[in-house]
Amino acid sequence: MNGKSKIAVGVRRGLALRCPHCGEGHLFRRFLKVSDRCEACGADNTVYPSDDAPPYLTLLLVGHVFIPLMFWMDRAWAPAMWVLFAIWLPLIATVTIATLPYMKGAVVGFAWANGVTRQTARQ
Numbered sequence: 165m166n167g168k169s170k171i172a173v174g175v176r177r178g179l180a181l182r183c184p185h186c187g188e189g190h191l192f193r194r195f196l197k198v199s200d201r202c203e204a205c206g207a208d209n210t211v212y213p214s215d216d217a218p219p220y221l222t223l224l225l226v227g228h229v230f231i232p233l234m235f236w237m238d239r240a241w242a243p244a245m246w247v248l249f250a251i252w253l254p255l256i257a258t259v260t261i262a263t264l265p266y267m268k269g270a271v272v273g274f275a276w277a278n279g280v281t282r283q284t285a286r287q
Contacts, residue, residue, distance in 0.1 A: 171277040178273025179266050183207060185276065191269050198272065212275035213282050218268035225267070226260050 183189040189202035
């Protein structure tokens with residue numbers, strides 16, 4: 165498998181919330197907690213770093229989708245500020261929380277495809 169197709173496979177499996185090694189087992193055991201071992205192939209998926217990139221990518225995606233819509237609504241209808249907050253704050257918070265596991269899965273899949281792992285602390 166060449167580099168580009170391996171990256172595509174890893175990201176696709178991560179977006180499906182599946183193990184990047186086999187594509188069968190669940191990637192997470194809880195909301196954002198990566199499983200210690202894949203139940204299908206036994207791979208250790210905790211070695212792939214996914215700490216800072218998923219929130220950044222999630223905010224980047226959600227911000228680029230919803231902020232222009234927010235500004236458009238403000239210009240088109242000029243609703244009261246409380247109406248904007250009542251609509252957009254819960255919507256953006258919900259979409260952000262719902263998108264976060266998929267972004268984390270994609271980052272784990274990308275790290276798997278590129279061989280990026282956590283370094284262990286030296287004694």
